[in-house]
Amino acid sequence: MTRAVVTGIGIASPNGLGPTAYWRATLHGEAAIKPITRFDSANYWAKIAGEVPGFEAGRHLQGRLLPQTDHMTRLTLVGTDWALRGAGVQPNDIPDTDIAVITAATAGGYEFGQRELQKLWHQGPEYVSAYQSFAWFYAVNTGQISIRHGTRGPGAVVVSEQAGGIDSIGHARRQLRKGVQLALTGGMDSSLCPWAWVAHQASGCLSRNNNPKRAYLPFDRDAAGYVAGEGGAIMVLETPESAAERPGTRIYGEIVGYAATFDSKMPSREPGLKRAAELALRDAGMDASEIDVVFADAAGIPELDKAEAEAIKGIFGPYGVPVTAPKTMTGRLFAGGGSLDVASAILSIYWSAIPPTVNVENVVPEYELDLVMNEARHGKIKAALVLGRGKGGFNSAMVVREYR
Amino acid sequence: MSRRAVITGVGVVAPGGIGTKAYWQLLSEGRTATRIITHFDASPYRSRMAGEADFDPVREGLTPQEIRRLDRAAQFAVVAGREAMADSGIEFDQLDPGRIGVSLGTAVGCTTSLEREFIVGSDRGKYWEVDASYAVPHLYDYFTPSSMATELAWTVGAEGPVSVVSTGCTSGLDSVGYAAELIMEGSADVVVTGGTEAPLSPITVVCFDVIRASSTRNDDPTTACRPFDKTRDGLVLGEGSAIIVLEELEHARARGAHIYGEVAGFASRCNAYHMTGLHPEGIEMSDAINIALKQARADATDVGYINAHGSGTKQNDLHETAAFKRSLGAHAYKTPVSGFKSMIGHSLGAIGSLEIVGSLLAFEQDLIPPTANLHEQDPECDLDYTPLVAREKKVDTLLTVGSGFGGFQSAMVLKKVEGAGR
Numbered sequence: 025m026t027r028a029v030v031t032g033i034g035i036a037s038p039n040g041l042g043p044t045a046y047w048r049a050t051l052h053g054e055a056a057i058k059p060i061t062r063f064d065s066a067n068y069w070a071k072i073a074g075e076v077p078g079f080e081a082g083r084h085l086q087g088r089l090l091p092q093t094d095h096m097t098r099l100t101l102v103g104t105d106w107a108l109r110g111a112g113v114q115p116n117d118i119p120d121t122d123i124a125v126i127t128a129a130t131a132g133g134y135e136f137g138q139r140e141l142q143k144l145w146h147q148g149p150e151y152v153s154a155y156q157s158f159a160w161f162y163a164v165n166t167g168q169i170s171i172r173h174g175t176r177g178p179g180a181v182v183v184s185e186q187a188g189g190i191d192s193i194g195h196a197r198r199q200l201r202k203g204v205q206l207a208l209t210g211g212m213d214s215s216l217c218p219w220a221w222v223a224h225q226a227s228g229c230l231s232r233n234n235n236p237k238r239a240y241l242p243f244d245r246d247a248a249g250y251v252a253g254e255g256g257a258i259m260v261l262e263t264p265e266s267a268a269e270r271p272g273t274r275i276y277g278e279i280v281g282y283a284a285t286f287d288s289k290m291p292s293r294e295p296g297l298k299r300a301a302e303l304a305l306r307d308a309g310m311d312a313s314e315i316d317v318v319f320a321d322a323a324g325i326p327e328l329d330k331a332e333a334e335a336i337k338g339i340f341g342p343y344g345v346p347v348t349a350p351k352t353m354t355g356r357l358f359a360g361g362g363s364l365d366v367a368s369a370i371l372s373i374y375w376s377a378i379p380p381t382v383n384v385e386n387v388v389p390e391y392e393l394d395l396v397m398n399e400a401r402h403g404k405i406k407a408a409l410v411l412g413r414g415k416g417g418f419n420s421a422m423v424v425r426e427y428r
Numbered sequence: 429m430s431r432r433a434v435i436t437g438v439g440v441v442a443p444g445g446i447g448t449k450a451y452w453q454l455l456s457e458g459r460t461a462t463r464i465i466t467h468f469d470a471s472p473y474r475s476r477m478a479g480e481a482d483f484d485p486v487r488e489g490l491t492p493q494e495i496r497r498l499d500r501a502a503q504f505a506v507v508a509g510r511e512a513m514a515d516s517g518i519e520f521d522q523l524d525p526g527r528i529g530v531s532l533g534t535a536v537g538c539t540t541s542l543e544r545e546f547i548v549g550s551d552r553g554k555y556w557e558v559d560a561s562y563a564v565p566h567l568y569d570y571f572t573p574s575s576m577a578t579e580l581a582w583t584v585g586a587e588g589p590v591s592v593v594s595t596g597c598t599s600g601l602d603s604v605g606y607a608a609e610l611i612m613e614g615s616a617d618v619v620v621t622g623g624t625e626a627p628l629s630p631i632t633v634v635c636f637d638v639i640r641a642s643s644t645r646n647d648d649p650t651t652a653c654r655p656f657d658k659t660r661d662g663l664v665l666g667e668g669s670a671i672i673v674l675e676e677l678e679h680a681r682a683r684g685a686h687i688y689g690e691v692a693g694f695a696s697r698c699n700a701y702h703m704t705g706l707h708p709e710g711i712e713m714s715d716a717i718n719i720a721l722k723q724a725r726a727d728a729t730d731v732g733y734i735n736a737h738g739s740g741t742k743q744n745d746l747h748e749t750a751a752f753k754r755s756l757g758a759h760a761y762k763t764p765v766s767g768f769k770s771m772i773g774h775s776l777g778a779i780g781s782l783e784i785v786g787s788l789l790a791f792e793q794d795l796i797p798p799t800a801n802l803h804e805q806d807p808e809c810d811l812d813y814t815p816l817v818a819r820e821k822k823v824d825t826l827l828t829v830g831s832g833f834g835g836f837q838s839a840m841v842l843k844k845v846e847g848a849g850r
Contacts, residue, residue: 067557092703121715125698129594130572132537138558141546141631146553149472149634157635158703158833161536162573162594167834170698176712179698179836180602183592185574191591198609220571222549222560227568283615284589288525289582296587299526415568416578418590 028197029427030276031267032111032260033367034103036212038074038253038354042106047371050379051400055353057236057251062216070225071234073216074253074355092155093168094133096214096254100165101172103212103258108173111260112270115174118206123175124199127258128188128211128359129162135217136160169208169258177204185414186321187284189256189362190422194282196261206262210363214254224252227415229325237383240356242322242349243329243391244384250324253351256360257367264427277370280407281308281423289417297321297419298335301409304421305339310407312339315423317378317396319365319410322349324356332411333391342392345409346401350379362412362420369408369424377402433608433619434845435688436680437516437673438785439508441624443479443666443772446488447511451782452789455797456818460650460771462664467628475642477649478628479666479773483507497566499538500626502576504669504778509583509620516673517685518618525587529616530580533603533623535596535777535832537573540629545570580620580671588616597739597832598696599623600670600780601840605694607674617676622785624669625778633665639704641741651801653774655738655767656745656813658806663740666773670781677845688788692825693724693841704833706743710751713829716839717755724825724841728756731763731841732823733796735787736813737831738767739774742806744831749809751829751837764821766814770800780830784840787828791844794822 033043038056040046049056057074065071081090081098084105093101136153137160143151158164166179178199182191189211196209215224224230231239231249240251267273283303285296305312318340321332336347350368351357357364372378378401387395407425414420440447444454444461454461462479470476481504485495488507498506513520520528545567549558569575574592581590589610593603600623607621636642643662645652654660680687697712721728734756737748752760768779768786775782790796795818802815823844830838 064557068560120700121697130574134571138546138556141543142550142553142556144553144631144634145547145550149474149630149637152631152634152638154638155703156631157639157641158596161596161833162592163535163596163599163832163834163836164703166595167698167703167836170700170835171703174700176698176700176715178696179595179834180606180696181594182606183572183574183594184577184590185572188574188591195606198613201613215571218556218558219546219549222558222563223567223571225560226563226565227571284591285526286530286581286587286590288585288587293525293587296526299587414574415572416575417581418574418578 026201027264028200028261028279029264029267030259030261030370031273032107034107034258035367036076036099036103036255037364038076038255050350051377053380053382055382057355063218068221068225069232070230072236072239072251076255092159094136094159096212097133097164097168100212100258101168104169104208107258107260112273120174120176122177122205124178124196124204124207125166125169125175126180126192126196126207126209127165128192129181129183130185130213130358131215132162133160133164134215134220138217138219184418185416186356186358186361187412187414187418187420188359190412190420191284193363193366197279200263205266208258209261210258211359212256212258213357213359216254240324240352241384242324243387243393243395245386245388247324247326247329251355253355253357256357257364275427277373277424278427280425281305283307284420287417295331297332297413298338300419300421301335301339304423308423310423315345315407315409316405317372317408318345318347319369319408320347320349321411321413322351333393337392343394346378346396347393348378348396349381352382365410366422369410372408373405373426376404431612431614432677433611433674433691434677434680435672435788436675436685437512439511439515439671440785441481441483441504441508442668442782443481446483454771455768455786456795458798458800458816458818460800462652462773463649473633474637475644476646477652477664481668498579499541499570501534501538501624502579504626505532505576505580505624505671506583508669508671509580512671512673513584520585525585527588527617528584528586529588529610529619530577530586530590531603531607531619531621532577532580532592533599533777534573534576534592534594534625535599536627536632538570539632540626541570543629543631584620595836596834597776598780598830598836598838599777601830601838602696604672604781604784608691608694611674611676617679619674621674622671622781623778625775626667627776628665628667653740653770654801655740655770655799656806656809657802658804660740664773666775668775668782669778670785672781687845689791689842690845692843693720695719696836696838699835699837701835706747708746708750710747710754713748713751713831713837714754716837720839720841724843726825726841729759730825731756731827733826734763734765735783735828736765736767737829738769740769745809749811760811764796764814764819765811766797766799783828787826787842791823794820796821
């Protein structure tokens with residue numbers, strides 16, 4: 025079977041731009057959830073978020089791209105540049121038809137969309153941007169990456185709420201198996217504008233606690249919702265043969281297992297997260313005992329935390345595996361969250377360290393979880409399981425391993 | 429043993445009628461269902477026409493809560509999904525739910541609901557800080573289109589892989605291609621797939637107005653979409669849904685199912701050219717066609733019918749005509765081509781699936797639906813576009829293509845399956 029290795033990682037996270045800065049901050053437990061600055065939150069009860077600081081799109085992208093792109097597309101394009109640079113891929117290294125682009129989305133270029141909706145209804149149709157037809161829609165990031173890098177292979181966009189970041193990487197691996205050499209994949213997301221915020225508040229999932237240290241507490245007895253953030257990760261995924269064509273290419277790790285399941289609406293049915301994890305392990309041909317760390321979905325909502333803890337306990341036994349949720353530092357990044365978790369798992373393997381879960385103080389004892397809290401744990405990590413869930417019933421699991 | 433993905437059930441909500449029967453009647457008779465928009469007052473806009481579905485959710489059996497909760501596009505998907513389930517003859521509650529998946533295509537998701545709610549929350553765009561106290565309870569479901577996959581998954585009882593595939597105007601083809609991959613790799617035995625779209629709201633109409641992609645033949649809306657005709661002047665929007673039950677071949681054979689055809693080959697390509705523009709040479713669409721044919725183990729000369737994208741823009745007509753010639757060579761001139769958008773308009777992320785279903789029905793009936801409104805063929809488009817009247821022809825292998833904003837080019841090869849009796 026065709027193997028899939030990660031050779032480049034582009035990260036834009038509230039606590040760091042680029043894999044080096046992100047990893048340093050994450051290992052040190054640097055939280056980046058703060059009061060919202062991107063819009064006036066006075067009229068909303070949720071007032072904190074994980075914003076990517078210091079990102080000046082104009083320093084990285086040509087001026088002509090700015091009027092036609094939403095913030096999330098700019099993050100994506102810059103993240104992709106970084107991932108390709110890290111992988112040492114130069115134009116023409118790889119035939120353009122052998123490169124796939126597979127991204128995840130949740131709500132598209134929502135801030136751009138709000139602005140154009142406002143122009144339409146406040147000023148009139150003639151004021152709407154000619155770019156609205158594509159700047160807002162869910163497919164935009166795949167299209168823009170393809171144009172920017174001249175890739176003419178397969179393109180796709182998957183939307184499965186917050187599980188999508190994992191699904192996109194799973195689908196990219198499928199493309200390698202179908203014969204492409206390299207895929208640009210993952211998700212970067214942002215929806216920090218008033219019209220998106222109204223939807224986030226309506227989701228019933230946001231924390232009402234505006235103390236950044238007490239708002240998002242997955243697995244804690246005080247868990248009461250999550251904090252929204254922006255950013256994510258774009259990765260270069262390729263076959264080992266493709267990477268070998270560029271001597272000196274660093275291989276961070278390998279994607280060895282993936283599965284997705286869905287939760288039934290019927291309360292009598294068990295939630296599908298455990299099954300997704302088991303199927304991903306089976307796909308990897310691995311036993312649970314070979315997993316050194318679980319990057320949890322960590323919803324921060326008591327019933328979902330309980331279901332996840334039960335799934336982990338069911339597979340690994342009580343306190344059977346270190347579990348962590350670095351997203352407690354950034355908030356949940358929607359389509360970007362799953363792919364940033366996969367990137368974190370790969371960095372964990374590469375740097376032999378498990379980043380901590382921050383702010384959580386009192387894990388519900390019945391969960392019987394070995395949650396890595398406050399400080400990173402150092403030591404050899406050979407394989408990691410990444411879990412992700414999306415509102416509506418989506419479950420995804422991915423197994424990553426050191427490349428041998 | 430390689431696994432194969434076959435279609436065993438179809439369901440449709442389309443302009444001109446609800447249900448597969450009404451849809452086939454329209455297509456086979458070459459009638460058009462495009463008209464002046466009635467969903468809202470379109471008089472301020474440049475293009476004021478669309479293919480509208482006469483859809484009454486109450487009559488279609490949706491419950492009060494479903495009607496309140498679901499965007500129109502999700503309502504379409506549920507109704508078409510129920511028809512497809514019944515048509516397949518599968519007793520879904522007897523299957524292992526973990527082996528049932530969903531892959532749903534949509535380009536613009538729940539935009540219609542989002543725009544409606546934005547108008548209220550912002551008081552017609554007066555406030556940038558939208559008033560949260562006017563938010564409807566299911567606003568977050570409209571925010572992200574994966575909620576529609578959730579609804580379809582609930583409808584069929586799926587607990588396997590579920591997601592939305594959103595690649596603009598090729599979503600309806602790409603979602604079915606994605607579903608076929610799930611079956612072939614062994615992740616599911618049955619995947620309920622297809623596309624849905626209900627994009628007829630001012631913001632979407634304006635999107636196409638400002639880039640002058642839509643037709644302005646507002647005085648003659650029933651003939652406004654004229655692919656391959658030299659008088660064409662743009663696309664006409666549409667709405668609808670086609671849902672398809674895709675099943676692993678042996679699974680279908682074991683229960684003696686009727687098989688419409690096989691998804692024998694599928695490929696998508698990015699054109700790396702322009703977010704809304706098409707290169708006249710059609711290289712990437714041709715690449716997608718070649719790969720899909722190869723995967724289907726079919727030669728170009730096996731193709732008996734081409735279901736065109738046929739959006740009604742000149743750049744599209746030249747683009748796909750070039751792609752067909754590039755891939756099929758001399759055989760392109762002998763192969764009937766037709767475009768359904770001339771009859772039902774362009775329903776963005778749904779149309780690819782509507783075109784698949786229409787093509788499968790052409791298989792069944794040995795009848796190729798025509799390209800409507802094609803009176804004066806553009807001399808630069810020199811293939812056989814099956815003008816105005818359906819044509820009798822027995823077809824075993826057909827090609828359907830799509831092309832969309834973002835540069836996406838997709839191609840699918842559908843084949844008849846031997847021993848597929850009813």
